Amino acid sequence: MAYLNNTGVETLTADIKSYADNTYVAKSSSIVSSVNNKNGTVVLDADDVGAMAEWDLLWENASPTSTFGTVDVGLTLVNYDAVYIIYRHSTSNTDLYSNIVIKGTGTNVFQILTPNSNNTAWLGRPITVTDTKVAFEICELRTQGTTGTTSTRDTYIIPILIYGIKGVQTS
Amino acid sequence: MIYALNLSQENRVLSATYDKYAPRSQPRVDTLPEGNITDYLYINNEFVYDPLPVPPEPVPEPTAEEILNALLGVEENEE
Numbered sequence: 133m134a135y136l137n138n139t140g141v142e143t144l145t146a147d148i149k150s151y152a153d154n155t156y157v158a159k160s161s162s163i164v165s166s167v168n169n170k171n172g173t174v175v176l177d178a179d180d181v182g183a184m185a186e187w188d189l190l191w192e193n194a195s196p197t198s199t200f201g202t203v204d205v206g207l208t209l210v211n212y213d214a215v216y217i218i219y220r221h222s223t224s225n226t227d228l229y230s231n232i233v234i235k236g237t238g239t240n241v242f243q244i245l246t247p248n249s250n251n252t253a254w255l256g257r258p259i260t261v262t263d264t265k266v267a268f269e270i271c272e273l274r275t276q277g278t279t280g281t282t283s284t285r286d287t288y289i290i291p292i293l294i295y296g297i298k299g300v301q302t303s
Numbered sequence: 304m305i306y307a308l309n310l311s312q313e314n315r316v317l318s319a320t321y322d323k324y325a326p327r328s329q330p331r332v333d334t335l336p337e338g339n340i341t342d343y344l345y346i347n348n349e350f351v352y353d354p355l356p357v358p359p360e361p362v363p364e365p366t367a368e369e370i371l372n373a374l375l376g377v378e379e380n381e382e
Binding site for chain 2: 189190191192193194195197198199200201203204205206223283284286
């Protein structure tokens with residue numbers, strides 16, 4: 133096993149094991165560092181691939197205070213198993229939350245707004261992931277209480293970062 | 304900073320990301336409009352302000368209990 137660090141210097145297997153010595157947590161820590169700063173490249177042999185995941189930042193929202201409706205984000209996901217998406221609560225609220233979506237499936241991001249029995253409201257934004265895109269549908273606000281409503285709200289659940297994940301078991 | 308625009312078929316700005324994350328087919332710009340970028344169309348390499356109309360507030364849907372009460376002829380606040 134070898135990897136290139138963030139200055140492009142190859143580190144040999146022996147060097148990694150000198151401080152990691154088959155402790156995958158330690159190895160993963162060094163690899164995560166190089167992946168996160170986007171300047172390093174990780175090269176693993178087959179025995180190691182199953183033991184740790186790798187992820188790459190693939191997309192960043194350049195205008196997170198803008199509304200976000202039904203939007204297809206075109207990405208090349210052939211080599212990834214899943215995506216990890218981070219959202220801000222709304223265009224005006226920077227609270228963050230996240231989810232992982234396995235490629236080839238869909239899910240729905242939910243956020244409960246008023247968790248009480250008399251006036252519960254929640255937000256949901258359906259998402260599907262394929263080899264070529266992450267498809268976001270518009271966010272819906274649903275309420276249930278003395279009266280129930282459903283309405284679209286493109287100011288909530290704003291995706292801000294999408295990571296591609298590979299090296300994870302999905303079946 | 305260079306931005307890439309994700310446009311609808313009507314050339315409305317749907318989202319924006321940074322140059323390095325977008326396919327070459329997406330148009331590039333040096334600056335984004337102030338405020339909500341989805342209020343703009345991008346036509347002939349220019350942003351055109353064209354906000355979508357604000358949708359009306361939804362009419363509350365009756366709950367199952369209200370529907371049942373209506374079917375049974377039960378008035379609201381009736382004991």
